[in-house]
Amino acid sequence: MADRGEGPTMIVVTGAGGGVGRHVARELSERGETVRAFVKNDEQARSARVEGxxxxxxxxxxxxxxxxxxxxxxxxxxxxxxxxxxxxVGIAEGLIDAARANGVEHIVFNSVIHPEIRDLPHHQEKLRVERLLLESGIPATVLRPSHFMQNYVDFWDLMLAGTLPYPSSPTSVMGVVDAEDIGEVGAMITASPDGHAGKVYDLSTEELTRHEMAAIWSDVLGHRMSAVRLPPDAMKKPLHGLGPAATIAVRSLASTKGSALRPMFRGLAGMPNTRGVRNWPEESKDCYVAMMSYYDKNGLPAGDMTVLPELLGRPATGYREFAVREAARRGSPVTSSSR
Incomplete structure (x- = not known):
C-alpha cells in the first residue's frame, strides 16, 4: 500500500466534466474534501476549478x-x-491497477439501472465493470441510476417553442432520476464509505411517459407542450429527422402563436448535433441508436424507488420539482400554479 504520510485525503473524480461527475466534484468540495478532477480538455478543467x-x-x-x-x-x-x-472494461482494468498501486481505500462506480438487459450493449459493458470492481479486492460501491431527467432538456430551445422531442416513443414508460441527487449520494458515499463496501444501489425516483413529462412542463412554462418522437436512428440518418422537424415546427407555431420563432429555429438547427454526437466514434453512435431503439419499444422501468430517499435522508427530487428548478435557472418565467 502506498504511504500517504499525514497529508489530506485525496479524492479523484473521473469524468468530472460530465453531468454526474461535475455534481460529485462540487458536492465533495462543499464538504471540504480535497478533490482532483480528471477531465478531457482545458474547457472542462476550467469548469472543474469553478466547481471547487x-x-x-x-x-x-x-x-x-x-x-x-x-x-x-x-x-x-x-x-x-x-x-x-x-x-x-479496459478502462476499469487500468483504474484498478492504478488504484492498487496507490493503496486506494474505496471506489464508487456510477453504473446504470438494469445493466443485465442483454439488448443494451452499453448496459452490459457496465455490468462487466461492476463485476471487475466488486471482485478486485478493493472495497467498492456500485450506483445504478435511472435515466437522467436532465437528458430531455438537451432540447431546451424546442421546449421553449412548445415541444418536447426525444429519439424514442412518447408513450414509453421511463424510470427517471435527477443527476444532482446522484451527485449528492455519490459524494456522500465517496467521502464516508463506511458501511457501503460491496453494496449495489438502485437509484430511481419515478416513472413517467414523455406525454406526462410534457404535461408537467406545460404547467411550469405556461404554454402547451407536445411530446414528439424523433426516429432513434436520426443521428446517423439525418434525412429521417425531416418529418419530425416539420411536426415540431407546426406544433410550435400552434402552441406559441408564432411568439417563439427564434428558439424554434435555433433548436431545429441544433437538433441533429445534440450533445455533439456528430463527433462521436461510429461505435458510440451505433450504441446510442441501439439504446434509443430499445427505449422506443420497451421503455426503461425504474429500479427500487425506496433506496434513493433512504440514502439522501430526504425525499428524492420529483420531476415537477426538477422542471421548476431548471426553468428558473434558465431565466424562464415559472407559472405560480407550478411552484
Whole structure:
C-alpha cells in the first residue's frame, strides 16, 4: 500500500466534466474534501476549478498512463465514464491497477439501472465493470441510476417553442432520476464509505411517459407542450429527422402563436448535433441508436424507488420539482400554479 504520510485525503473524480461527475466534484468540495478532477480538455478543467476542484488532471480516460497520473496519491475514487465511451472494461482494468498501486481505500462506480438487459450493449459493458470492481479486492460501491431527467432538456430551445422531442416513443414508460441527487449520494458515499463496501444501489425516483413529462412542463412554462418522437436512428440518418422537424415546427407555431420563432429555429438547427454526437466514434453512435431503439419499444422501468430517499435522508427530487428548478435557472418565467 502506498504511504500517504499525514497529508489530506485525496479524492479523484473521473469524468468530472460530465453531468454526474461535475455534481460529485462540487458536492465533495462543499464538504471540504480535497478533490482532483480528471477531465478531457482545458474547457472542462476550467469548469472543474469553478466547481471547487483542488487539482485538475487533463487526459484521456482510455489511456492507462493518464489514469495512473490521475490516481497518484489518491485515497478514494468516484468513477464515471463519459457518455460517448462504449468500451469501459479496459478502462476499469487500468483504474484498478492504478488504484492498487496507490493503496486506494474505496471506489464508487456510477453504473446504470438494469445493466443485465442483454439488448443494451452499453448496459452490459457496465455490468462487466461492476463485476471487475466488486471482485478486485478493493472495497467498492456500485450506483445504478435511472435515466437522467436532465437528458430531455438537451432540447431546451424546442421546449421553449412548445415541444418536447426525444429519439424514442412518447408513450414509453421511463424510470427517471435527477443527476444532482446522484451527485449528492455519490459524494456522500465517496467521502464516508463506511458501511457501503460491496453494496449495489438502485437509484430511481419515478416513472413517467414523455406525454406526462410534457404535461408537467406545460404547467411550469405556461404554454402547451407536445411530446414528439424523433426516429432513434436520426443521428446517423439525418434525412429521417425531416418529418419530425416539420411536426415540431407546426406544433410550435400552434402552441406559441408564432411568439417563439427564434428558439424554434435555433433548436431545429441544433437538433441533429445534440450533445455533439456528430463527433462521436461510429461505435458510440451505433450504441446510442441501439439504446434509443430499445427505449422506443420497451421503455426503461425504474429500479427500487425506496433506496434513493433512504440514502439522501430526504425525499428524492420529483420531476415537477426538477422542471421548476431548471426553468428558473434558465431565466424562464415559472407559472405560480407550478411552484
Amino acid at each position: 476542484a483542488t487539482e485538475v488532471v487533463v487526459g484521456d480516460i482510455r489511456s492507462t498512463d493518464d489514469l495512473a497520473a490521475a490516481m497518484r496519491g489518491a485515497s478514494r475514487v468516484f468513477h464515471v465514464c463519459p457518455t460517448a465511451v462504449v468500451r469501459e
